[in-house]
Amino acid sequence: MKKVLVTYITHSGTTRDVAEAIAEEISKTGFEAQVFELAEVKSTNDFDAVVIGAPMIIGWHRSALNYLKTHKAELASKPVALFLTAMSLTESPSPEMQGVDLHIDQKLITPPQKPGRFSFKESFTTLKHYLAPVLKAAPTNLKALAFFGGRLDMYRLKWYDALFVMLVVGAKPGEKRNWPDIRAWGASLPALLKLEEK
Ligand SMILES: Cc1cc2nc3c(=O)[nH]c(=O)nc-3n(C[C@H](O)[C@H](O)[C@H](O)COP(=O)(O)O)c2cc1C
Numbered sequence: 001m002k003k004v005l006v007t008y009i010t011h012s013g014t015t016r017d018v019a020e021a022i023a024e025e026i027s028k029t030g031f032e033a034q035v036f037e038l039a040e041v042k043s044t045n046d047f048d049a050v051v052i053g054a055p056m057i058i059g060w061h062r063s064a065l066n067y068l069k070t071h072k073a074e075l076a077s078k079p080v081a082l083f084l085t086a087m088s089l090t091e092s093p094s095p096e097m098q099g100v101d102l103h104i105d106q107k108l109i110t111p112p113q114k115p116g117r118f119s120f121k122e123s124f125t126t127l128k129h130y131l132a133p134v135l136k137a138a139p140t141n142l143k144a145l146a147f148f149g150g151r152l153d154m155y156r157l158k159w160y161d162a163l164f165v166m167l168v169v170g171a172k173p174g175e176k177r178n179w180p181d182i183r184a185w186g187a188s189l190p191a192l193l194k195l196e197e198k
Contacts, residue, residue: 002195004033005047009054009061014151015085018182019053022083025186026051031195038067049079049193055150056086058164060134068137075139079193082134082142083185085150087171090118092126095135101192103146105181121170144192146185149176 004026008019016037023033034047044050054064068075091111094102104127112122123129127147134145154162154173165171190196 001030001032002048003046004031004049004051004189004193004195005041005044006033006035006051006053007038007041008035008052009038009064011055011057012151012153012156014177015053015055018083018085018148018150018177019051021179021182022051022053022186022189025183026189029187029190031190038063044071044074044078047078049081049189049195050075051081051083051189053083053085056084056130056169060084060130065133065137068134068139072137072139076141079141079143079195080139081144081146081189081193082138083146083148084130084134085148085177086125086130087150087152087165087174087176088125088169089127089130089147090122090125092118092128095128095131097131097135097145100142101144103144103185105146105148105178107178107181108147108149108176121168124168125170143194144189148182148185149178151175151177 006019006023008015010016023035026033054061089108091109152173
């Protein structure tokens with residue numbers, strides 16, 4: 001049976017829960033899915049495909065980007081999918097992503113206040129701004145990328161993080177995870193990763 005590694009980084013648990021739901025859905029399609037925190041992953045050699053999830057924390061989580069950069073060669077030998085959790089996404093054109101299936105939870109998107117012109121906050125939360133460093137670091141065989149709503153609890157944050165999230169990202173506290181959307185993407189992953197045979 002083909003094996004999929006679903007690995008994640010999290011600060012407050014949001015992205016771990018998303019990774020677990022995705023792995024559950026992959027398992028339901030007849031493939032084996034194992035979930036590990038990224039820091040625990042020694043090697044991806046035992047897996048036929050890799051899914052990596054991390055939150056937007058002033059850009060996609062730095063450790064996730066570093067992992068992609070340092071494991072580019074290892075990841076190049078298998079299909080890869082990435083997912084991002086975030087609280088704010090301004091409606092904006094998608095960057096060039098040939099051969100990559102881009103999924104966005106439509107409930108996460110908010111239109112810019114003035115059509116065709118982004119404010120400072122909005123320009124910080126466009127697809128292009130978020131994805132440029134991710135796509136630069138991504139392995140050549142990236143097959144799918146998804147954007148999901150996350151969860152934000154200001155009481156858990158240090159004051160300067162809370163200030164950044166409020167003033168720059170413009171995110172309000174709350175729960176934005178859309179479980180049917182997350183689970184549907186998880187169920188579609190074996191096809192997106194082209195894991196046809198069981
Ligand atoms: C310091 C900090 C920076 C953040 N930066 C962004 C951001 O740039 N864009 C965004 O949409 N959400 C941002 N968020 C919200 C997180 O992405 C969101 O809360 C996510 O669900 C956290 O996932 P976790 O619980 O797995 O760590 C930020 C949160 C924190 C604490």
